[in-house]
Amino acid sequence: MSTHNLSRLAAELSTHAKVIQDHLEACNHAGLSLDTNAPIEVPLDLSNTEIREARAALLKSSKLIHDLTSGPRDLLMDLTVNVFIHLIRKLYCFGLF
Secondary structure (H helix, E strand, O other), X not given: OOOOOHHHHHHHHHHHHHHHHHHHHHOOOOOOOOOOXXXXXXXXXXXXXXXXXXXXXXXXXXXXXXXXXXXXXHHHHHHHHHHXXXXXXXXXXXXXX
16 A cells, blocks of 8 residues: 655645635635535535536545544544444334334
């Protein structure tokens, strides 16, 4: 498996974030929010290839940084918890729990 330079990944992340932020500001959006009154969908023009590609790259870079800094053990624990929750939901749906 390859190694990654976190500073380089952070610089890539920043570059893609700037493309998204510039687009938001051009569309009169100050930024993004998860507040209760925030839009349900991210206000991005995904028909714009540059925006769509910047968003995809931003998501990929941020997930990679998250995964690398979490490490294998924490990632496995997150996966295990998510699988367990999914299993409990399915058991509940079928009346088995």
